[in-house]
Amino acid sequence: MALSRARIAETALALVDRDGLEALSMRKLGADLGVEGMAIYRYFPNKAALLAGIVEILLAELVIPPPSDVPWQRVFRELSHAYRALLLRHPHAIPLLATLPLSDPATARAAGAVMAQLRAAGFDAPSALKTLATITSYVVGVAQWEVGTAPFRAERNGEPFPLPPDADPYLVELAPQLAEDDCEETFEFGLDVIVRGLETRS
Amino acid sequence: MALSRARIAETALALVDRDGLEALSMRKLGADLGVEGMAIYRYFPNKAALLAGIVEILLAELVIPPPSDVPWQRVFRELSHAYRALLLRHPHAIPLLATLPLSDPATARAAGAVMAQLRAAGFDAPSALKTLATITSYVVGVAQWEVGTAPFRAERNGEPFPLPPDADPYLVELAPQLAEDDCEETFEFGLDVIVRGLETRS
DNA sequence: ACCGTTAGTTTACACCGTAAACCCGTCAGG
DNA sequence: CCTGACGGGTTTACGGTGTAAACTAACGGT
Numbered sequence: 199m200a201l202s203r204a205r206i207a208e209t210a211l212a213l214v215d216r217d218g219l220e221a222l223s224m225r226k227l228g229a230d231l232g233v234e235g236m237a238i239y240r241y242f243p244n245k246a247a248l249l250a251g252i253v254e255i256l257l258a259e260l261v262i263p264p265p266s267d268v269p270w271q272r273v274f275r276e277l278s279h280a281y282r283a284l285l286l287r288h289p290h291a292i293p294l295l296a297t298l299p300l301s302d303p304a305t306a307r308a309a310g311a312v313m314a315q316l317r318a319a320g321f322d323a324p325s326a327l328k329t330l331a332t333i334t335s336y337v338v339g340v341a342q343w344e345v346g347t348a349p350f351r352a353e354r355n356g357e358p359f360p361l362p363p364d365a366d367p368y369l370v371e372l373a374p375q376l377a378e379d380d381c382e383e384t385f386e387f388g389l390d391v392i393v394r395g396l397e398t399r400s
Numbered sequence: 401m402a403l404s405r406a407r408i409a410e411t412a413l414a415l416v417d418r419d420g421l422e423a424l425s426m427r428k429l430g431a432d433l434g435v436e437g438m439a440i441y442r443y444f445p446n447k448a449a450l451l452a453g454i455v456e457i458l459l460a461e462l463v464i465p466p467p468s469d470v471p472w473q474r475v476f477r478e479l480s481h482a483y484r485a486l487l488l489r490h491p492h493a494i495p496l497l498a499t500l501p502l503s504d505p506a507t508a509r510a511a512g513a514v515m516a517q518l519r520a521a522g523f524d525a526p527s528a529l530k531t532l533a534t535i536t537s538y539v540v541g542v543a544q545w546e547v548g549t550a551p552f553r554a555e556r557n558g559e560p561f562p563l564p565p566d567a568d569p570y571l572v573e574l575a576p577q578l579a580e581d582d583c584e585e586t587f588e589f590g591l592d593v594i595v596r597g598l599e600t601r602s
Numbered sequence: 603a604c605c606g607t608t609a610g611t612t613t614a615c616a617c618c619g620t621a622a623a624c625c626c627g628t629c630a631g632g
Numbered sequence: 633c634c635t636g637a638c639g640g641g642t643t644t645a646c647g648g649t650g651t652a653a654a655c656t657a658a659c660g661g662t
Contacts, residue, residue, distance in 0.1 A: 201609075223649060236651080237610050245650065296498060296541075299548050300578065303568050310570020325589075327577050332590035335541025339498075342540070343533050346499050366505050368512020375529050376502065387527075388534035391597030398596050403640075425618060438620080439641050447619065 201233060203241045207251035211291070214252065218290045253294055254304040260284055262311035270319030271393055277312060278337055278389055285341040292345065296338050329396065336392060340385055350376040403435060405443045409453035413493070416454065420492045455496055456506040462486050464513040472521030473595055479514060480539055480591055487543040494547065498540050531598065538594060542587055552578040 199205065209230050214222050224245065228235035242248040260280055266273075285292055298305040309330060316326035350359045350373055359373050401407065411432050416424050426447065430437035444450040462482055468475075487494055500507040511532060518528035552561045552575055561575050 224651080225649080233609095234611055236612080239651070240609060293495065293499070297495070297544050297548050299551070300571065300574065301551065303571070306568045306571035306574065310568065310574060313570070313574065323577055324581070327574075327581060328586045328589045331542060331545050331586055332538070332593060335545050335590070336534070336538050337541075338544070339537025339539075339541035340533060342499055343537050346501050349501070349503065366508040366512065368515070369502065369505070369508035372502065372508065372512060372515065372529075375525055379526070379529060384530045384533055387530045388537070388594075391534060392590075392593055393597070394600050395593030395595070395597035398600075426620080427618080435640095436642055438643085441620075442640060 199232075201231065201237060201241065203251065204255075206231065206238055206241055207248070207255050210248060211252050211255060211288070214290050215288055219293060249294060250302055250304075252291065253298070253302060256284065256288060256291060256295065257304045257308045259287075260308060262308065262315065265315050265318030270316070270321075271397070273315055273319060274333070274393060274396075275389060277315070278333055281334070281337050282341060282385060285338065286344075289341075289345050292338070292341055296342065332392065336388060340388060344381050347376050347379075351379070351381075401434075403433065403439060403443065405453065406457075408433065408440055408443055409450070409457050412450060413454050413457060413490070416492050417490055421495060451496060452504055452506075454493065455500070455504065458486065458490060458493060458497060459506045459510045461489075462510060464510065464517065467517050467520030472518070472523075473599070475517055475521060476535065476595060476598075477591060479517070480535055483536070483539050484543060484587060487540065488546075491543075491547050494540070494543055498544065534594065538590060542590060546583050549578050549581075553581070553583075 206227070210222060210227050213227055213230055223235075224238055225235035227248075228237060231237075238248065242251060262277065285295065300306055300309060312330055313323075313326050316329055317323065321329060352359075359377060361370055361373060408429070412424060412429050415429055415432055425437075426440055427437035429450075430439060433439075440450065444453060464479065487497065502508055502511060514532055515525075515528050518531055519525065523531060554561075561579060563572055563575060
């Protein structure tokens with residue numbers, strides 16, 4: 199099959215999803231494409247551009263509906279959930295989305311669409327921006343927290359997490375709580391906190 | 401000067417602060433230490449351990465006072481500010497702190513200390529954990545947002561951010577707002593939102 | 603039939619993490 | 633004092649990385 203920007207970026211994303219971000223190298227990607235690594239440089243000037251291409255197709259998965267007259271709380275919740283779902287669908291790519299330079303066109307478009315939503319819901323421009331910062335920060339942060347604590351929740355059929363014998367006493371206290379923590383619920387907890395906080399904004 | 405774990409980790413952090421995380425390589429670090437790169441392996445088994453060492457001294461900068469009877473809102477705000485200040489003091493190291501595996505001893509200790517604070521303030525264990533997740537997520541997320549949008553705020557003596565001529569229309573609308581955004585204020589905005597949300601928790 | 607463009611390959615270079623062998627100064631025991 | 637072990641640092645080496653440059657093979661238009 200012929201090469202193309204789209205096919206390269208998609209196989210790259212598949213590779214990252216499968217083997218992690220570290221495993222993405224030009225040569226390995228070339229191998230997955232059935233081609234020599236250097237061929238990719240005909241379509242992307244360097245690896246950074248390739249990563250930007252991945253971000254682009256990731257953000258394309260995120261459909262942001264045009265402004266309507268549904269209450270902003272609802273919109274806010276739905277967007278947060280959609281973004282969260284996107285991140286959890288591609289956990290290995292989270293670092294890519296965590297540091298999104300807004301100068302990237304794909305990012306700018308997504309941010310702009312959300313801003314439009316918030317503006318339509320009655321936020322003035324500065325608060326809309328602050329709200330956007332708050333929510334993306336929260337969603338990304340929580341996704342990172344979640345993958346960071348994932349080992350404690352891994353299926354272990356009843357056995358507790360195998361802590362090293364010299365583990366910090368704080369950690370042995372923390373571990374069981376982490377193990378039984380329902381991430382979805384924790385996310386909802388923080389989301390409620392933020393929405394309630396926004397409702398009472400002055 | 402003789403080598404030691406502490407000196408190596410500190411020079412590594414200095415190197416990261418100066419030249420960025422990407423620039424940290426065993427050989428360059430060796431050069432900064434006046435020694436051959438391989439010498440570091442006498443003190444750290446591999447690069448991951450070295451990074452963990454950096455995290456350790458970073459978190460050591462964060463002094464978490466023992467529980468007292470000051471209102472939790474105050475404690476919460478102070479801890480958030482302290483963590484934020486730490487992140488901004490070492491912007492290049494943020495990715496290191498963004499994905500903190502709690503199994504790391506230094507991380508566990510810090511998390512445990514904050515949990516103790518929250519517990520003392522009357523949170524039950526599950527909500528304390530959820531609150532910890534919420535706040536660290538928010539603080540880390542906002543720091544990442546901040547460095548990501550930093551170019552728009554860079555000192556440009558009056559000139560607006562030089563957007564490429566084919567920039568996304570959303571971006572050209574966004575850019576001036578970003579430029580005049582006061583990050584400290586935005587942070588405070590979100591922090592208020594979260595504190596108010598926590599106050600009205602059921 | 604030729605020529606230019608395009609798509610992909612080959613080769614090369616500097617750098618990376620790290621395993622293994624080595625080299626040398628210090629110190630302990632005979 | 634000699635010797636031998638050892639710890640800290642060096643050298644060399646290997647496989648992997650991103651990417652610049654030169655090369656090659658196919659194809660479309662004149």
